Amino acid sequence: MNPVPAPWTRTRLRAAPAAACALALLVALTACLAAAFPRAVDRYEDAGLRRAVEHARPVSTTLEVSAEQPGPPRPRERREELLRPATLGEQYTQVLAAVPGPLVVDRGQSTYGVHTMKPLEAPESWLPRPSGLPPQFTVAAQHGLDGHATVRSGRLPRADGQVTAATAQVEAAVTARTAESLHIKVGSVVHLPGADRPPLAVRVTGIVTPHDPEGAWWATAPLLADPSLVVAPGPERDKYWRATLLLAPDAAPALLGTAGNASRYWQLAPSHAGLRGHDVDRLKSAVASVEAGPALRRIREQTDLSTTVSTDLDSVLSEYEQLRGGVRPLVAVAAFGTGTVAAVVLLMAGGLAADRRRAELALLRARGASLRGLAGRLFAETAVVALPAGAVGLGLALLALPSGRAAAAITAAATATALACAALPLRAAAVHRTVRIHGGRGDVTSVRPSRRRSVAELTLVVVALGAVETLRRRGASNDQLTSLAPVLVGVAAALLLVRVYPLPLRGLARPAARLRGAVGHLSLARAGRTSASAVLPLLALLTALTTAAFGGSVLAGVREARDQAALLAVGADARIEQSSPMASDLPERIRRSPGVRALAEVSISYQAMPTDLTRTVPLAGVNPAQYAQLTARTGIGAFDEKALTGRGHGDALPALASPATAKAYGTRPFPVRLEDGTSITVRIVVVRDRTPAVAGDNFLVVDRAALKGPAARPTALLVTGAHVDGPALRRAAPASANVQLRSEERASYADSPLQTGAERVYTAAVAAGVGYAVLALLLSLLRTIPERTALLARLRTMGLTRAQGRRLLVLESLPQAALAAAGGALTGWATIHLLSPGIDLTTIALASRQGPTHNTALHTDTLSLAVPAAAIVLVTVGVAGIQAWWTGRRGAVAELRAGDAR
Structure with missing residues (x-):
């Protein structure tokens, strides 16, 4: 190619600034949505995991590390030393260091200490005895009482001097609820049975109120904050009180002199802020390591060979993983559908740009431009616009959703940007692979599909059928093929409709030629001369309509499942019962x-x-x-x-x-x-x-x-x-009376962030897919506006009225719009009926609570089929009508310039 006085990229951008701005806006929007999707999924999955752990309560989620009472082989002084706060605190630090990542311990709610494993009966007559049985006490010397409770009366317990197993009296505190239930006051003395020694006298010096009774520090041990009225086994069902006395940490060695079997413990509460949904597998591995793995071995090396770890956190994580596994495939269906439509729109934008510049690029090839050089310049021209736009879209997504993995968002935005950069040069290279001055007609009624295209389409149909059959047999899973099933069905239907499209046009052309007016025949002839490249707009429309119908039916099915479950649970719109x-x-x-x-x-x-x-x-x-x-x-x-x-x-x-x-x-x-x-x-x-x-x-x-x-x-x-x-x-x-409302019961089925977040993402994905479909339609219509404007101008010089011009444009656009609308609705209906045996909405509808319901299988939602299809037809007719009205206002002079070759 000969040198040019100005750089190619700058010249081309100045020649078509509107097209460059439109491309930048499209790329920025697509990159923003692509980057926002993984961040939004991470956001609601993280919130769902935190909610699951919070609802499980600390007694289930805390890792309780415990060691038996030091045995007789050790001297008494050594046994007492193992129970003192200094030793326990040093071991606590080492236990924390042994916990593997990504499991993070909440140090504010974690603690350590010594408690009695066996309850001790108190013989005091002033203590309440509902059935004549004496109350039983657990004694705990737990670190951090001063930071987790407020003294209501009296003072916190202290240890005067060095407490040993032979100490006769120690001080303790009780919670306000324990004091109220067991009639304990400041100064009360409770005697607990000793082991080979007189009873241990415990004098209550303070009554405290917990700062956070539901926190792990208090709630890990059920009796620590609240006493319990226990029913004794046996036919008499006698009742007695169980409660806890809180000693000073320095008084722990005194428990060796009781019959309570003193045990050391270190409570590790998981940090809710450090929980991430994508780390569930690693979290389960970390918990397993602490329970019975390398981490437990390290903990035993620092504490005692008898140390054990118990927790139900692994069960909570497994339940969450099962719930997430039921929600993810449905969200993946919407993601694949919307992603496919967005990719098609980006490819279509590049294809339309190549089609608009067909004559220019053909002339460059005829003058000696190499295919590689031409594609490289087109890539650079597009990248100058797309790369900054993609960066802006990524930045907006990161600002709008500050939490979540950045790597997935960057990868998604980069993929969308790269696709936008490659669409124009790849399309131009494919079209201008052979140097030619004038190409043949590319009408849908004249172009015959090649053998390669037929093989590719047949392969795609086989893959779609395989995906549908797999989903029907195995149900929705994390398998990408099953998630792609609705999209593949839509793509196969689009390719089929492109092949079928010429047949009705040929059949209607002859009868229309015998009509008195020329508008009908001319509109059919114009529709038949539509470029064969219209497969991309039709592909975008059918994929979007199929995804919208499928997604709308999923959301409608979820609403109906919750409504039905709430109705069955309440029995009516409200229930009052006593x-x-x-x-x-x-x-x-x-x-x-x-x-x-x-x-x-x-x-x-x-x-x-x-x-x-x-x-x-x-x-x-x-x-x-x-x-x-x-x-x-x-x-x-x-x-x-x-x-x-x-x-x-x-x-x-x-x-x-x-x-x-x-x-x-x-x-x-x-x-x-x-x-x-x-x-x-x-x-x-x-x-x-x-x-x-x-x-x-x-x-x-x-x-x-x-x-x-x-x-x-x-x-x-x-x-x-x-x-x-x-x-x-x-x-x-x-x-x-107990008053139940159907509306409240229905709302309770969707209280998990995993459900609500998935529904919001699903709705946004479906809406974005429909938006891209409308954008694809507008792009295809805007591409033909200059040609249609010139046609109307020429026909008006031949006597065509404005009303006839409007009818011509509307009738010319209707075949493709009607085909897309009818094909999309039919494909959506068929997709739902094909895939409904493998789709179960119970998980996403009733994830947090299993309510009574008949059937939560997927079924067709009429509005989801009809509204998007009708919108396609209305947009098409509206654009054609507006174009005819605007052309009529401008007049024909501007369109009939000398030398106009359009």
Whole structure:
């Protein structure tokens, strides 16, 4: 190529500044979204792991390192020395150093000390004895009491002098709840049995209030902060108190003189701030190492050969990993779909740029430009715009989401930027591989697909079928092939539609030619002359519509699953229940509450015993008319009210029962004894899987009018209404009643950050995919605007009216838009039906709580199919109409310049 007076890149950017700005905006947006996705996933996965550990409570998550009481082989002085704070503190530091990463210990909530393994009975008569049994105490000398409690009265315990196993009296503190429950005051003395010595006198010098009773320092040992009323084994079920006395750390050697079997311990509470979802495997390995691995060996070297480590943190991590494993595949489907659409749009932008500059690049090749040199210059021209834009997009993503792994975000943004840089030179190299002055027609009706393309398309179809079959058999998993199944189906459908597209155009061209007007025939001819490169816009549209339909159906299925589970758990829109019969005026007060449409009064006997009195079956007494209306409105076990009215054979009451109850007792009359001692005879006449009044697989429902005494009075009210006012219901209900709202129950199923975060990311991914689809449509339409404008100008000089021009552009655009809309809706419907056997929404819908629900399988959501498809058609028609209107305003002079070669 000959030298040019100005550099290529600067000249080209100055020649088309609008195109450069549009490319920069597209790359920045794509890089930002690509970088934000892994950061957002890390963010909600980290929050979900922290929530899981917090909900598990410290008694399960703390690593408790314990060593047995030093044995007789050691001298008494040596045994006492092992229990002193200096020795324990030094060992605590060494134990912390032995914990492997990424497990991080929260030093503020971790501690160490000595406690008795066996509870010690206190003989003091002034201590409460509910059943005549003396209370039992655990004694603990735990480090850090002064930093985790406030002295309410008295002072903290001290150790005067050097305490030994023979010390007769020590000081202790108790929590305020322990003092209140066991009537302990400052100055009280509790005597604990000794081992080969007189009882140890423990004088209470202070009553303290914990700063954080739920923190690991207090909550790891259940009795440390709160006493417990324990039921003794045996038929008498006697009760006695259990509590803890807190000694000064220096007083720990005194426990060697008791019968409590003193044990050393080091409590290691995991730091919630240091938990990361992507480190779960390494965290489990670290916990396993501490429990029974190299870390435990190092801990034993520093403490004692008898040291053991116990924790349920590994079980908590496994449960979280299982929950995350059920959520990740569904999010991956949306990510792959949106990523594919974004990649297609970037490729399409490069392809349209190459198509727009086809004549320029062909001329350069004809004048001797090498293919490598041409591609290199185009790459540099694009990189000058795309690289800064990609960096800006990455920076925005990092600022918007400050937490999460940076490496994954940088990789995703770099991939999107590299694809944008390579799209134009690769497309130009493919088109201008052979030097030619004039190319042949590239219409979809004239271009025949090559053998290579046919083989590639057939291979893709086979891969798509394999992915669908794999997902149907194995279900959604972390396998990338199964996550790509909806995308592959959409791509295969797009390639099929591109092949089918010319057939209706050819079939309609001849009939349209015989019509009186020229607009119909001309629009079909123009649609048939659409470039064969329209496969990329169609691919983007179908992939986006398939992903949107699949994603919308997933989100709708999740909402329906939660709503159904909440309805089955409550039985109605609200439920008011108490253990005793309700006041006679309560139903009327509830009816007057805002939002209440209707209610059903129910008396429930949960301990009713049929026939042989060996098992209980909940029995609900209802008003047949009210209850039948309730079942019809809720859709739970609907029945005809006449089935429960009147009498059956003899005095037997007709009853509605669950399949399990009907199988156990048959259809013959059998007696049932109620909780108040009365008996009735029932006969099962209706069988339903579920009923609103009682949850579970066993129940009986009878006419309440046939019951007598307390059993006939309602104990529950099932309320229905579109907008039930929860606070008003609670004000109207008695204080002893339990008020449940369907809305609150539904919200409780989505309280995990893993669920809510996944749903937000899923929604954003689907919305981004639809946005890219619209962008692809606009790009394809904007590319043809100059050509269409010139066509309208020329046709107006031949007598075409503005109305005919609008119809021409709209009818010309409709075939592709209608094909994309219909094909996308059909592909989305087929994808959902093909993949629904392998998709289970239970995990993402009811992850934190397993609620009662019939079926959470994926099913078609009509709005998710219809709305995106309709939007495609509306955008296409709108752009064509606006173009025709704008061209009509400008007039034809500007478009018919001399020498215009468009």
